[in-house]
Amino acid sequence: MAEVVIVQDESEAGDLIAGSILSLIEGRPDAVLGLATGSTPLPVYRALARRVAQEQLDVSRVRGFALDEYVGLPAGHPESYRSVIMREVVEPLGLTPSRIHVPNGDLATIQTASDEYEDAIIAAGGVDLQILGIGRSGHIGFNEPGSSFASLTRVKTLTESTRADNARFFDSPDDVPMHCITQGLGTILRARHLVLLAFGSAKAHAVAAAVEGPVTASQPGSAIQLHPHVTVVIDEAAASEL
Numbered sequence: 404m405a406e407v408v409i410v411q412d413e414s415e416a417g418d419l420i421a422g423s424i425l426s427l428i429e430g431r432p433d434a435v436l437g438l439a440t441g442s443t444p445l446p447v448y449r450a451l452a453r454r455v456a457q458e459q460l461d462v463s464r465v466r467g468f469a470l471d472e473y474v475g476l477p478a479g480h481p482e483s484y485r486s487v488i489m490r491e492v493v494e495p496l497g498l499t500p501s502r503i504h505v506p507n508g509d510l511a512t513i514q515t516a517s518d519e520y521e522d523a524i525i526a527a528g529g530v531d532l533q534i535l536g537i538g539r540s541g542h543i544g545f546n547e548p549g550s551s552f553a554s555l556t557r558v559k560t561l562t563e564s565t566r567a568d569n570a571r572f573f574d575s576p577d578d579v580p581m582h583c584i585t586q587g588l589g590t591i592l593r594a595r596h597l598v599l600l601a602f603g604s605a606k607a608h609a610v611a612a613a614v615e616g617p618v619t620a621s622q623p624g625s626a627i628q629l630h631p632h633v634t635v636v637i638d639e640a641a642a643s644e645l
């Protein structure tokens with residue numbers, strides 16, 4: 404059963420998880436972090452950046468793997484997850500860019516990108532702490548409903564609801580890519596500690612399904628029930644259907 408922590412607000416969640424990550428790094432300076440994008444993990448990255456600066460911590464050896472990436476965006480597009488991870492995580496924390504990996508969504512090399520990403524995670528010794536958000540549809544990473552619990556990194560088609568949710572980051576809804584490359588649920592379940600965050604009532608249903616609903620591919624978040632070490636950090640609104 405996941406440990407569920409109900410916090411007052413996003414900033415308390417950010418401080419709490421930043422503390423866990425810093426303890427991990429203290430014991431293991433080259434710890435491997437699993438990085439999520441979306442708005443949910445931003446308070447964690449902000450709290451981490453603040454503490455790293457205040458305490459002048461050396462995080463140059465920390466390694467990281469992002470969960471997912473859009474397929475086919477031009478290199479350097481500001482909303483590619485590579486750009487977002489560089490802007491929101493690598494630069495503010497002062498991580499070493501070459502130690503931070505994002506799946507390669509370049510169309511020219513997409514055939515081999517999934518296997519290469521899995522190999523890189525294994526070569527790093529696996530992910531120590533995986534940060535996760537959850538979509539309204541229950542997706543984690545970009546594993547939409549119907550994804551196999553054994554799935555590894557692969558190319559997927561985005562659902563219309565996820566494209567609509569993510570349209571806010573693009574000039575027009577039509578600019579949201581149709582495809583993505585995402586770690587699979589099986590990849591995510593290999594991480595040693597999963598930390599799932601969610602805020603607001605729009606996530607309440609997905610949170611309840613993930614934490615205490617039936618374990619089913621129609622709710623990808625429910626895969627967390629198969630993992631022995633999960634921390635769920637949510638506010639009152641996101642906890643309202645538990």
Ligand code: GLP
Nearest residue numbers: 440441442443536537538544545
């Ligand atoms: C995106 C990402 C997910 C993220 C989810 C929720 O589709 N691929 O990793 O968890 O949306 O996003 P947000 O945190 O902005 O609500």
